[in-house]
Amino acid sequence: MKILFIGDIYGDPGINYLIEMLPQLRKTYQPNIIIANGENAANGRGMTKAIYKKLMSAGISLFTMGNHTWRNPELETFIDEAKIIRPINDGSKKGSGYTIIQYNDKKVLVVNALGTAFMNVEYEQPYKKVKSLLESETFDYSLLDFHAEATSEKIAMAHYLDGKVDMMVGTHTHVQTNDERMLPNGTLYISDVGMTGPLNGVIGVDKDVIIDRFINQINRPNVVANGPRQLNAVLFTLSPKRKIEKIHLEENA
Ligand SMILES: [Fe+2]
Known part of the structure; x- marks a missing residue:
C-alpha cells in the first residue's frame, strides 16, 4: 500500500501545476491513494465546488482542510456529499473530521485536526480527541493531517500518537521540513509536507504584499503570487516495509 500526500494546494498556480505533474507522479511512485490538503x-x-470537481477528476481521492476551511462559504453547500474532511476540532456542525477510505480489502482512516499554538483562534484541544478516535475506530492503516503552525506542537502530537497512528503529516506552514522519519513506535512522520503553488511568493502570497506588511506596515489584501511553481508531497509506503519519502518538484525561473 502506497499513499501519496500532496502539500497545501495554493491558488490556481497550485491547482494547475498539480494537474500537470500528477501523471508523472503516478508513473514514478504508483500510489494507491492520493490525498491533498485543499484549504488554500x-x-x-x-475550496469551491468547481475546483473540487476539477481536482477530483485529476485523480485526488480525498481532501483535508485547515484553518481556512470555511473562508469560502460555498463549501457548506457540498461538503457533506464531498470527499473532503475538515478539522475534527474546528467546532463545525457541517462535514466530518475524519473518514475511512476503502481500498480493495484495506480500510484507511484519515483524520484532520488543527493545532492550537499561534493560530489566532481558540480551537478545541485536538490531542485526546484524535487519540480516542484512533482507539475506537477499526482500520488497517491511519493517517493524521495535523494542520498547525508550531513544529513543537506537531512533534509533541507525533510522539503522543506514536504507534497509534501509522502516518502523520504536518501542514499549514507551507515549507517542507527535512525531518521525515519513522518514530520509535513505528509512526511515519514529517513536520511539514510543504506547499503546492507559487515558488517565489511568501508561502503562496505575492511577496511585495507581505514585504510591505512587515517593512512598511501597509496592509493590503493577499494576492496569489505569479511565476514559477513548486509541488511538495510525501509518499508513504506501508507494505511490505514502512517508509516515508519527501517529494519536491519545482519549475525553473
Ligand atoms: Fe492553513
Missing part, C-alpha cells in the same frame, strides 16, 4: 485552493481561501 481557492485563491488561498478555502
Whole structure:
C-alpha cells in the first residue's frame, strides 16, 4: 500500500501545476491513494465546488482542510456529499473530521485536526480527541493531517500518537521540513509536507504584499503570487516495509 500526500494546494498556480505533474507522479511512485490538503485552493481561501470537481477528476481521492476551511462559504453547500474532511476540532456542525477510505480489502482512516499554538483562534484541544478516535475506530492503516503552525506542537502530537497512528503529516506552514522519519513506535512522520503553488511568493502570497506588511506596515489584501511553481508531497509506503519519502518538484525561473 502506497499513499501519496500532496502539500497545501495554493491558488490556481497550485491547482494547475498539480494537474500537470500528477501523471508523472503516478508513473514514478504508483500510489494507491492520493490525498491533498485543499484549504488554500481557492485563491488561498478555502475550496469551491468547481475546483473540487476539477481536482477530483485529476485523480485526488480525498481532501483535508485547515484553518481556512470555511473562508469560502460555498463549501457548506457540498461538503457533506464531498470527499473532503475538515478539522475534527474546528467546532463545525457541517462535514466530518475524519473518514475511512476503502481500498480493495484495506480500510484507511484519515483524520484532520488543527493545532492550537499561534493560530489566532481558540480551537478545541485536538490531542485526546484524535487519540480516542484512533482507539475506537477499526482500520488497517491511519493517517493524521495535523494542520498547525508550531513544529513543537506537531512533534509533541507525533510522539503522543506514536504507534497509534501509522502516518502523520504536518501542514499549514507551507515549507517542507527535512525531518521525515519513522518514530520509535513505528509512526511515519514529517513536520511539514510543504506547499503546492507559487515558488517565489511568501508561502503562496505575492511577496511585495507581505514585504510591505512587515517593512512598511501597509496592509493590503493577499494576492496569489505569479511565476514559477513548486509541488511538495510525501509518499508513504506501508507494505511490505514502512517508509516515508519527501517529494519536491519545482519549475525553473
Ligand atoms: Fe492553513
